[in-house]
Amino acid sequence: MKNSAVFQQNLKVRHIKERVHRTLMSLATLTGIIVLTLLLIDVLKDGAGWLDWQFITSYPSRKPAEAGLLSALFGTLWIMVLTALFSLPIGIGTAIYLEEYAPDNRLQRLIQTNINNLAGVPSIVYGLLGLSLFVQALAMGRSILAGALTLTLMSLPVIIIAAQEAIRSVPEGHRLGAFALGATRWQVVRNIVLPQALPGILTGTILAMSRAIGEAAPMIAISALVYLTFIPISPLDRFTVLPIQIFNWVSRPQEDFQHLAAAGIIVLLIVLLSMNAIAIILRNRYQKRTEE
Amino acid sequence: MLSGQLNPQEFPVGESFSSLRRIRQWSRLREAVINRLLFACALVSIFTTIGIVVMLVAQTVGFFSKVSPLEFFTGTKWTPLFQPQHFGVLPLVGGTLLTAGIAILIALPIGLASAVYLSEYARDKVRRVVKPSLEILAGIPTVVYGYFALTFVTPVLRNVFPNMIVFNALSAGLVMGVMIIPMVSSLSEDAMVAVPRSLRDAAYGLGATRLEVATRVVMPAAVSGIVAACILALSRAVGETMIVAIAAGSTPKLTLNPLESIQTMTAYIVQISLGETPHGTVEYYTIFAVGLLLFIMTLLMNLFSQWFVRRYREKY
Amino acid sequence: MESNIASLEARRLELWYGRFQALRDISMVIPRNRITAIIGPSGCGKSSLLRCFNRMNDLIPGAIVKGEVLFNGRNIYAAGVDPTEVRYRIGMVFQKPNPFPKSIFENVAFGLKVNGITDNLEEAVEQALHRAALWDEVKDRLLKSAMELSGGQQQRLCIARALALKPEVILMDEPCSALDPVATLKVEDLMRNLAEEYAIIIVTHNMQQAARVSDMAAFMMMQEDRAGALVEYGPTSQLFTNPKDKRTEDYITGRFG
Numbered sequence: 001m002k003n004s005a006v007f008q009q010n011l012k013v014r015h016i017k018e019r020v021h022r023t024l025m026s027l028a029t030l031t032g033i034i035v036l037t038l039l040l041i042d043v044l045k046d047g048a049g050w051l052d053w054q055f056i057t058s059y060p061s062r063k064p065a066e067a068g069l070l071s072a073l074f075g076t077l078w079i080m081v082l083t084a085l086f087s088l089p090i091g092i093g094t095a096i097y098l099e100e101y102a103p104d105n106r107l108q109r110l111i112q113t114n115i116n117n118l119a120g121v122p123s124i125v126y127g128l129l130g131l132s133l134f135v136q137a138l139a140m141g142r143s144i145l146a147g148a149l150t151l152t153l154m155s156l157p158v159i160i161i162a163a164q165e166a167i168r169s170v171p172e173g174h175r176l177g178a179f180a181l182g183a184t185r186w187q188v189v190r191n192i193v194l195p196q197a198l199p200g201i202l203t204g205t206i207l208a209m210s211r212a213i214g215e216a217a218p219m220i221a222i223s224a225l226v227y228l229t230f231i232p233i234s235p236l237d238r239f240t241v242l243p244i245q246i247f248n249w250v251s252r253p254q255e256d257f258q259h260l261a262a263a264g265i266i267v268l269l270i271v272l273l274s275m276n277a278i279a280i281i282l283r284n285r286y287q288k289r290t291e292e
Numbered sequence: 293m294l295s296g297q298l299n300p301q302e303f304p305v306g307e308s309f310s311s312l313r314r315i316r317q318w319s320r321l322r323e324a325v326i327n328r329l330l331f332a333c334a335l336v337s338i339f340t341t342i343g344i345v346v347m348l349v350a351q352t353v354g355f356f357s358k359v360s361p362l363e364f365f366t367g368t369k370w371t372p373l374f375q376p377q378h379f380g381v382l383p384l385v386g387g388t389l390l391t392a393g394i395a396i397l398i399a400l401p402i403g404l405a406s407a408v409y410l411s412e413y414a415r416d417k418v419r420r421v422v423k424p425s426l427e428i429l430a431g432i433p434t435v436v437y438g439y440f441a442l443t444f445v446t447p448v449l450r451n452v453f454p455n456m457i458v459f460n461a462l463s464a465g466l467v468m469g470v471m472i473i474p475m476v477s478s479l480s481e482d483a484m485v486a487v488p489r490s491l492r493d494a495a496y497g498l499g500a501t502r503l504e505v506a507t508r509v510v511m512p513a514a515v516s517g518i519v520a521a522c523i524l525a526l527s528r529a530v531g532e533t534m535i536v537a538i539a540a541g542s543t544p545k546l547t548l549n550p551l552e553s554i555q556t557m558t559a560y561i562v563q564i565s566l567g568e569t570p571h572g573t574v575e576y577y578t579i580f581a582v583g584l585l586l587f588i589m590t591l592l593m594n595l596f597s598q599w600f601v602r603r604y605r606e607k608y
Numbered sequence: 609m610e611s612n613i614a615s616l617e618a619r620r621l622e623l624w625y626g627r628f629q630a631l632r633d634i635s636m637v638i639p640r641n642r643i644t645a646i647i648g649p650s651g652c653g654k655s656s657l658l659r660c661f662n663r664m665n666d667l668i669p670g671a672i673v674k675g676e677v678l679f680n681g682r683n684i685y686a687a688g689v690d691p692t693e694v695r696y697r698i699g700m701v702f703q704k705p706n707p708f709p710k711s712i713f714e715n716v717a718f719g720l721k722v723n724g725i726t727d728n729l730e731e732a733v734e735q736a737l738h739r740a741a742l743w744d745e746v747k748d749r750l751l752k753s754a755m756e757l758s759g760g761q762q763q764r765l766c767i768a769r770a771l772a773l774k775p776e777v778i779l780m781d782e783p784c785s786a787l788d789p790v791a792t793l794k795v796e797d798l799m800r801n802l803a804e805e806y807a808i809i810i811v812t813h814n815m816q817q818a819a820r821v822s823d824m825a826a827f828m829m830m831q832e833d834r835a836g837a838l839v840e841y842g843p844t845s846q847l848f849t850n851p852k853d854k855r856t857e858d859y860i861t862g863r864f865g
Contacts, residue, residue, distance in 0.1 A: 003725050003774060007696060010724030014692070018503045022413060028405035029414070029422055032429045032477075035470050039436070042444045093333030101330055113598070115337050120524065120594035121587065122531025124558050125344060127565070128583045132347045136571060153340050160337070184319050186326045207431070214433025217533035217558070221565045243435045243534075250439050250538050258443060265436050276431055280424060415669065490706035494766065496667060498719035498773060499696030508722060513709050 043269070047262025055263055059229040060245065064256035069264050071228040072245035075144070076271070078232055079241055080213055082148035083155065084205075090152070091159030092201060098160075099167040100189050119157035126154040127221025135222060142223040145235040150222055155212040162204020166197040203283045210275040214268065216243030242268045348587060351580035358574050364581065370544035370555075372578050383544035384582060387461065387554035391536055392529035394465025394550055395472060399525055402469075403476025404518065410477070411484040412506045423478075430474035438538030441467035446539065453551055459541030462550035468535050472525040479524065483517020484510050516604035520597040527593035531586065533558035557586045615640040615777055615807035616661055616698075621675040623656055623665060629835040630656045634675075636826060636841050638777070643799060643808045645822035645844065647815060649859070652828045653836020654811040655703075658779050661809065662698040663691040680776075696723055699770030703782045705762035707754035707769075712746050715754045715765055719773045732772055740768035741798050760791025764798065771802075778802065780810040784817065796821050815860055819848050827856045 058068025094115075102108040130150025140146040170193050178188045219241050228240045242264060249261035356364070359379045367380015406426075410419055445463040450456050487510050495505045511518065541553030542563055555563075561579045569576045616638040623631035631653050638644050646654045656665065663684060665671040676683045684694045696719075707715050716733040720726065733750075737743040742764045746757070754765055763783060770778055780799070784792040799808055799821055812818050818825055825848070826841040840847060840856045851857045 004697075006725050006727075007693070007723050011690065011693065014501055014504070014724070015690075018501045021503050022409075025405040025409035025413065028402045029409045029418075031402050031406070031470070032473055033422070033425050036425060036429050036432075038444065039432070039440045042440060043436070046443065090333045090336050093330050094337060097330035097334045101327055102334070111334050111337060114341050116598065117591060117594050118337060118340060120527055120531075120590055121344065122533065122558065122590055124531070124533045124561050125348075125583055125587050128561070128580060129340075129344050129347055131565075132351060132580070133343055153336075153343075156337060156340070184323050186323055210431060214431075214435070216433070216435045217537075217562065220562055224566045243433055246439070247435050247534065247538065250435070250442060261439055262443075265439060268433060269436065272431060272433065273428070276428065280427075488706075490702060490704055491708060493664065493667075493700075493702060494706045494708065494769075495718070495722075496664065497662065497695055497700035497702070498722065498769065499692050500719075500722045501692055504722045508718070509708055 043262050043265050045262075046259055047264070047266050050259045050263040051266055055260075056267070060227050060240075060248075062227075064254065064260055067249075067260055069242060069245050069267065071231060072240050072242045072264070073267070074231045075228070075239035075241045076213060078144045078235070078239060079148050079151060079219075080209065082144065082235065083151045083212055084209055086148060086152040087155050087159055087208075088205060091156050091205070092163050094156070094160045095163030095167055095201075096189055096193075099164055100185065100193065115157050115160050119161060122217075123154055123215050124217040124221065126150055127218030129153065130218060131221045141236070142225070142238055143236045144232055144239045147219055147222045147239060147241075148235070150218050151212045151215065154215070154218060155208045158208040158211065159205050162208065163197070163201045166200025166204065167193060169200060170196045199282055199285070203279045206275055206279040206282070210272045210279075213241075213275075214243060214272055216241075216247050219244055220247070242271075344587065348580055348584040351577055352584045355574070355577035355581040358577070359581075368546050370560075372575050377574070379578065381557075381582065381585060383546045384555060384557045384560055385585070386546045387536075387540065387544065388530055388556040388558070388586075390461045390548065390550065390554060391465040391468060391540055391556055392526060392532075394462060395468035395529040395532075396522070396526050398466055398469025399472045399476045399529075400522060403473045403521075403525070404480055406473070406477045407480035407484060407518075408506050408511070411481045412502060412510065426474040426477060429470075430478075432471075434471065434532060434534040435538070437467050437471050438464075438535040441535055441539035456551040457541070457553045459539060459543075459553045460551055461540050461554045464536045464538075464540035465550060467539070468529050468532055471532070471535065472528055475525045475528060476521050479521030480514070480518045483514035483521065486517070487513045516601050519604075520601045523593050523597035523600070527590045527597075530593070531558065531590050533562060537562040557582050561586075615680070616809070617676075617678040618657075618660070619676040619678065621657075621660060621673070621677060623653070623660055624672040624674070625668065626670045629833065631660070632831065632835040632837045634836075634838045636838060638807055638809060639824065640807045641803060641805070642823040643803045643810060643821055644824040644826065645818035646809065646811045646826045646828060647813065647818050647859075648828035648836075648839075649830070650813060651834075652830045654813075654828055655781050656836065657828070658700075658781055658809060658811050661777070661779055662695050662700055664695070664700065666691050696773060697776055699773060699775035699778045701763070701766050701770055701778065701780045701783045704786045705759055705766055707757070707762050707765050709753065709755055711751045712754050712757070712765060713750040716768050716772050719769060723773065736768040736772035739771050739802070740764045741794070741801075742768055758791070760787050760794060763787060763791070763795060767795070767798065767802075775806065777807045777809065780808060782811055782813065784812075784814070792817075815848075819844060827851075827853075827859060829855060829859075 055068045056073070057070055058066060059070055061067040098108065098112060127150065130146055134140045134146035134149050135142055174192050174196070175188050178192045183191070223239060224244065225238055225240050228238065232239050246261050246264040246268065249257045249264060364379050364381050367378055368382050369378035369380050370383045371378045410422060414422065441463045445467055446458060446460065449463055491509050491513060492505050495509045500508065536556040537559040540556060540559060542555050542559060543553045544555040544560070545552060547554065560582055564575060564579045618634050618636050621631060621634040622629065634657060646657060648654050659665045660673055661677060665673060673685055677685060679694070679698070708718060713733055716736050717729055720729060720732055734743065737746065742761060745761060754762065757765060784795055787795065796817065799810070802808060810822065822844045824842070825844040827839045827847065828836050829839050831837050840851060840853045847856065848860055851860065
């Protein structure tokens, strides 16, 4: 009976603690949304007025009123297409190898651990790799190709891990069923595994690409050029991309350049959010289908 | 005998087998080629690592032929760009740790609290709104966060600390903290969700409140995943570049005062890259020495977090 | 006779998960110092009923309980009753042994600690382990992880953990289904001993076990709409030898289920 007296005494305090913590935790959960809102408002307030057709179709300029991000927009487009072209086959190939082909031995574990570690390497280090490997050693110069290859190496680990997860989610029974019918390993992969894993792979890849497109650090190490007044037409041309252009404008003390930066951010966010939206829609559609 | 009645023309055994063999030979060849191709893909990641290490080490050797390692690791002045040149990396390391420390101080409590909320309290409806918005937060480019730190957070903070410098460690650290919240939160939440229901039931059955179940059963049971998440987030903060390059300044300084302007290792690399410094000069080599140190620091943290998960994984 | 006083009583109890009715119109009186077994084919709502007795169903989003459960004459579903208190006073043991990944000592002390009862903690832990007939097996390794114990020991540890709070009723949800026959026997012996002090309700789909250990038995079945209902409830000897309902007879003679 003494115990239940103590229990009763404590109960009120415990419930107060519960309520206080619950409130604090829900506030913590809201932090992200609040900051996101503040950030978007900040950017829109600063930049919306500067975002017009002239801004999209002009080259960078020392005069804020005439400046635009045409060359950066094309640079980003070039980089996006080339990076996707390089990283998709290699990334998916690696994932297929690790999940479907590799014997469970030390080499396979080494590759896997290595990929996990590469995913944690800071992006600027990839920039240094690109600078000394592609720009200098392979003499590509500060070109679009060098930039795209650098971003390829950077986004590969993320793509591989996402693709592996998607491949792993294909039920083992489906594979065994096909093997039992005499299919070779590649036939199983091509006809059974890949079709089922594709939505998951695409979702992961799009998210990885959108992450890569937003990266400024490795691109600065490759090519920090900002006053680019032509549209690159060859992969060996010099280039600039949106994040570098934005960084350059942010770094200038004059207020007008801050507004240009904000307008550039709006363009960049529109590009990235629409990529994210595609990925989310793709994933939701896929999830619904597997639940049914 | 039954087989004797079979007419060879009706049952062309030999021909069918040889065509089958041809198909099989071809498919065996195809399998072998595909196997090699896929293996080559997997090797790209190995060569990436080798490339990073060889490239960083080779250029760092070049750097150390001109600067003594003792000065690099113990010197407290970093002035490679003007005379007299000093190559003590400690101010850059200090700036990195200061901003990353502020970030983790923000992200740890907020990220963990929201992970507990999402895994133990939130209804499905709330989760369906919060989780995608955390994903969006995680997908915002860091150059945007840098802009936010410089043009929003710094002016606000300067109302509180009027003598604060425009480029300072605090704004950059705070915003970096917000940037890594989704990482802390989603990785820890994954670890908590993996704790079996039966353990929660046992605690509820003993009269525990939701908070007590979360803090005394779920969090201890998920501790390996939570610690790993925090270390990964710290490593991410150490390697983060654009926020600090934009908002934290470019004055290498050994200080614990977050209101001062500092420079991080990553921001230094950006500063030199912006100048497109010519190949072969000492200034050019410095970024690789700093890069190697950065690479080693983040690699150690990542390896530690992987080891920690394996070592302390709970068997429920 | 004190032993006949009701410990728990369900009155017109109903359980809904959203629009799905899981339990229909259950009324039964659980006596003190007796073991009451709830039997029936799988899916008939035995475990759901058990979880109504300590409000564990509150934790499932969308679960609604109608009717009353009287505990010492008081409805535990009445407004203002704290489910934490209900669960503190009515212990529960689960189907699979579920010790916390902590030391043996911490497992038994857990309930006392969260409920703020920290005086004479060691004594209380020792007492609970004695009562669960586990003390001799673990007294030398109280600080070792509970995960190192065998399945049967883990389940008795979970019983000790519940006993430490000195509950008035112990609910057991198929406590032996994950155990081997020897461990099962030990737990059954333990239950018989515990029945001298507590009311025990055990859900089981093992009819031999129900016949062996229980004093009272309740037979449940699923109705056409899959809602669980009570078919027959009475002294175990009567239910097993002379069932009143044809369906009970069919079930215990093994004609279905």
